Amino acid sequence: MLARMAFLLSVPTAMVMVAATISSAPAEQHGQAVAQPEDRQRSLQYFGRIATVIEHPRCMNCHTSTDFPRQGDDGHPHIMQVRRGLHDSGTPALQCNTCHQRENSPSGVPGNEVWHLAPLRMAWEGLSTGDICRSLTDPQKGGMSYEQLIHHMAEDKLVAWAWDPGVDLSGKPRSMPPVSHSDFGQLVRDWVATGAACPS
Numbered sequence: 001m002l003a004r005m006a007f008l009l010s011v012p013t014a015m016v017m018v019a020a021t022i023s024s025a026p027a028e029q030h031g032q033a034v035a036q037p038e039d040r041q042r043s044l045q046y047f048g049r050i051a052t053v054i055e056h057p058r059c060m061n062c063h064t065s066t067d068f069p070r071q072g073d074d075g076h077p078h079i080m081q082v083r084r085g086l087h088d089s090g091t092p093a094l095q096c097n098t099c100h101q102r103e104n105s106p107s108g109v110p111g112n113e114v115w116h117l118a119p120l121r122m123a124w125e126g127l128s129t130g131d132i133c134r135s136l137t138d139p140q141k142g143g144m145s146y147e148q149l150i151h152h153m154a155e156d157k158l159v160a161w162a163w164d165p166g167v168d169l170s171g172k173p174r175s176m177p178p179v180s181h182s183d184f185g186q187l188v189r190d191w192v193a194t195g196a197a198c199p200s
């Protein structure tokens with residue numbers, strides 16, 4: 001009886017060992033046909049690095065699920081009671097582009113031609129990494145095709161602003177995402193090429 005229990009107990013242990021062996025296999029195997037589970041594993045690794053950018057405050061401050069934008073690395077609510085408004089670009093009395101000009105101002109106001117909040121259906125605040133991942137292509141949410149997503153992440157001006165974020169009101173340079181813009185574009189391509197897997 002005891003021996004039988006020991007056997008049962010050792011099954012999960014063996015599975016963990018097998019899993020550990022698989023995941024310690026070399027992550028990059030370029031130019032080879034690879035088994036599908038391994039593709040998924042790589043795809044998840046790519047998304048893990050993509051998420052360090054997506055979940056960075058330079059992106060999250062505009063992808064809020066609130067009625068207002070956020071600011072700073074601590075994501076505090078936007079100063080001066082700034083509100084989202086009907087079209088994500090402020091209220092009639094206080095539009096984003098009243099203060100946000102076409103370029104970053106040396107006095108600390110970030111700028112861009114199309115500065116406004118991401119619509120609520122593209123809100124990421126409060127979502128798990130897996131749910132953000134799934135929302136990107138969900139027709140009820142962002143609903144972009146993979147081609148559109150690659151283009152958006154690599155070319156969009158608001159996305160690109162995160163790597164040229166200027167200084168804050170105290171003159172301190174804003175922090176940037178931990179992956180370079182060009183590496184980020186490549187990661188999105190690699191993620192799509194390996195099946196665009198999302199963490200569960």
Ligand code: HEC
Nearest residue numbers: 058061069071072082083089090095096099116117168169
């Ligand atoms: C009354 C002027 C004013 C208005 C209107 C305004 N902003 Fe701002 N915004 C600022 C200033 C000033 C800063 C910089 C604050 C700082 O760095 O401490 C800022 C910073 C931000 C940041 C922070 C960037 C970061 O990552 O730290 C975001 C996001 C932002 N604004 C979005 C918006 C949006 C979206 C609107 C319209 C819905 C808007 N703002 C309307 C003045 C304004």
Ligand code: HEC
Nearest residue numbers: 054058059062116117118122135136142143144158159162
């Ligand atoms: C100043 C605000 C702002 C900043 C900063 C910003 N975004 Fe956005 N984002 C938007 C807006 C607005 C849209 C909607 C674009 C549209 O409809 O064309 C959007 C849409 C997106 C989408 C499409 C979402 C979907 O589900 O289809 C992605 C992906 C995205 N942004 C990525 C990023 C990343 C990555 C960063 C940081 C590196 C970032 N954004 C920073 C405002 C912002």
